[in-house]
Amino acid sequence: MQHRKLYAGLGGMVLAGTVAVAGIQASSATESQRPAAAPGGVHLKADLDSLNDSGADGHVHAEFKGRKAHVRIKAHGLAKNLPHAQHLHFGKEARNECPSVFDDANNDHRLNVAEGVPAYGPILKSLTTTGDTSPESGLAVDRFPTTPKGVEKYSRTINFAPGAVLKAIKNGKGVVVIHGVDHNGNGKYDFDGAGASELDPNLPAEATDPALCGVLR
Numbered sequence: 001m002q003h004r005k006l007y008a009g010l011g012g013m014v015l016a017g018t019v020a021v022a023g024i025q026a027s028s029a030t031e032s033q034r035p036a037a038a039p040g041g042v043h044l045k046a047d048l049d050s051l052n053d054s055g056a057d058g059h060v061h062a063e064f065k066g067r068k069a070h071v072r073i074k075a076h077g078l079a080k081n082l083p084h085a086q087h088l089h090f091g092k093e094a095r096n097e098c099p100s101v102f103d104d105a106n107n108d109h110r111l112n113v114a115e116g117v118p119a120y121g122p123i124l125k126s127l128t129t130t131g132d133t134s135p136e137s138g139l140a141v142d143r144f145p146t147t148p149k150g151v152e153k154y155s156r157t158i159n160f161a162p163g164a165v166l167k168a169i170k171n172g173k174g175v176v177v178i179h180g181v182d183h184n185g186n187g188k189y190d191f192d193g194a195g196a197s198e199l200d201p202n203l204p205a206e207a208t209d210p211a212l213c214g215v216l217r
Contacts, residue, residue: 041065042170046214048075049098051111052181054211058152060176062216064169067162071127073154075212079182080150082189083141084211086178088158090165091121096173098213112198113179113208120175120213124165125158127176133158141207152178169216178212 041064048058058075071088078084090096099111099119106115126137128144137143145152160166168174183193183206194205 044170044172044174044216046176046216048073048176048178048212048214050077051099051116051210051213052183054078054181056150056178056212058178058212058214060214060216062174067160067166068157069160070157071154073127073152073176073178075147075152075178076150078147078150078152078178078211079180079189080187081146081148082180082182082187083144083146084152084178084180085139085141085144085208086127086154086176087123087135087138088125088127088169088216089120089122089175089177090124090169090173091117094121095119096121096168096175097215098175098177099210110183110194110205111210112205113210114198116177116210116213120177124169124174125160127154127156127158129154129156139208172215172217174216176212176214176216177210179208179210181206181209181211183209 044062046060048060050056054077056075056077058073061072063070095118097119099116103115103119104111123135123138125133126135126140128137128140130143131137145154182189189204189207191204194209197203197205197208199208
């Protein structure tokens, strides 16, 4: 994955890192064929539940018409004035659900990105505010929402490739994850809260740890 700038928010600090983690690229495999979508489109919703004691909550609504989906997100209680990477995940081999405490493989009482991948799968779409929405923009934090007062209001139409993966999303296998947890509550992403990210030692784990998760159904 290309170098991405990661803005640390109130502190004005800028970090850069190269992220490479197995399974983080979108799966190109297809799954078994599913029934075609209804002519009038497909409406999916998800309740976003807190991960890593973020204290946040929210809702997602996705209206699919053919290969396009209008995605709306409303979330509250996120780390204030900080950027929050967010993605639609799917994996043929994943459980296509949100992770739980049982996914905490190293028993550090914190779920990181890699520990969540078996549950929610690799990135299928980066829910950026502008520009590219591919997995390559997974850490393009300058194009993800920031959250004044801890509130996010997001709206964007996303294009999908036709095929079995899109059908799987329409049939309830897509998982929305919002990242960024200010573990130590000091108003910025730093290494004091949870150390380095497992994705890259030059990034703080606070910037990449998942904060919210929900399955579109």
